[in-house]
Amino acid sequence: MKxxxxxxxxxxxxxxDIISGLLWELDIKGLTEEEDHLIAYASEDSKIxxxxxxxxxxxxxSHNIIESYSVSSxxxxxxxxxxxxxxxxxxxxxxxxxxxxxxxxxxETKPDEIVITIDPxxxxxxxxxxxxxxxxxxxxxxxxxxxxxxxxxxxTGIISIAALKLGAYYAVAVDNDEVCFENCQENSKLNNxxxxxxxxxxxxxxxxxxxxxxxxxxxxxxxxxxxxxxINKKVKSNGIVILSGLLDxxxxxxxxxxxxxxxxxxxxxxxxxxxxxxxxxx
Numbered sequence: 100m101k102x103x104x105x106x107x108x109x110x111x112x113x114x115x116d117i118i119s120g121l122l123w124e125l126d127i128k129g130l131t132e133e134e135d136h137l138i139a140y141a142s143e144d145s146k147i148x149x150x151x152x153x154x155x156x157x158x159x160x161s162h163n164i165i166e167s168y169s170v171s172s173x174x175x176x177x178x179x180x181x182x183x184x185x186x187x188x189x190x191x192x193x194x195x196x197x198x199x200x201x202x203x204x205x206x207e208t209k210p211d212e213i214v215i216t217i218d219p220x221x222x223x224x225x226x227x228x229x230x231x232x233x234x235x236x237x238x239x240x241x242x243x244x245x246x247x248x249x250x251x252x253x254x255t256g257i258i259s260i261a262a263l264k265l266g267a268y269y270a271v272a273v274d275n276d277e278v279c280f281e282n283c284q285e286n287s288k289l290n291n292x293x294x295x296x297x298x299x300x301x302x303x304x305x306x307x308x309x310x311x312x313x314x315x316x317x318x319x320x321x322x323x324x325x326x327x328x329x330i331n332k333k334v335k336s337n338g339i340v341i342l343s344g345l346l347d348x349x350x351x352x353x354x355x356x357x358x359x360x361x362x363x364x365x366x367x368x369x370x371x372x373x374x375x376x377x378x379x380x381x
């Protein structure tokens with residue numbers, strides 16, 4: 100049976116949302132939130148170690164976001180991760196219209212609601228993290244019927260699926276993790292949008308199409324800056340770019356990079372210390 104290395108992370112004060120956002124910068128496969136700590140899961144043969152996790156937490160200490168922390172690790176069986184994952188998942192309300200649920204949770208849909216069914220299978224994008232919610236809120240504002248969407252760093256496919264359910268006619272979801280291909284495929288079928296989505300394993304440079312009405316990327320700051328040129332090539336003139344995976348302190352650096360390609364900042368939305376930026380292309 101496949102095994103995973105589990106890192107138990109405690110902090111004072113406990114900042115699960117901020118810490119989890121940073122942990123995705125590492126090559127982790129999943130996260131669970133307990134009452135007073137987080138557990139991050141990586142492949143047993145991964146290069147991630149306690150020192151790598153501590154380096155990220157030291158950044159939070161240097162910004163006075165946490166005062167102290169402790170990290171321990173152990174090897175666990177795959178089945179233990181799945182059991183913990185199912186116990187920690189619930190129904191998530193993103194907005195008045197949009198609800199996200201896993202397959203194993205029952206939910207009675209209300210009139211005019213959009214229900215998105217997502218089973219993560221170790222891909223990022225459960226809908227619980229603030230950045231995912233922020234991107235979906237901006238999609239809800241900017242999407243118009245018939246639009247074509249590019250979802251960069253797609254993970255579970257939740258952004259693409261949300262876009263299609265909000266009225267987009269076609270989406271391309273691209274991620275460099277092979278696990279995401281299968282997971283995105285499964286989730287698109289769960290939501291009956293599999294005929295409207297193309298799933299690509301690779302980077303934005305592996306996407307052949309261009310002239311997208313909206314490009315969304317929910318990734319960490321350094322990658323967003325790296326792919327600014329690629330996004331500029333893919334979005335149509337006067338199209339919308341939605342960027343997240345960002346803390347408020349990242350805003351100026353990211354905007355500086357995108358403005359150098361002619362993008363205009365039109366809106367920022369925030370939740371706790373996380374933000375999402377909306378820009379329009381020249």
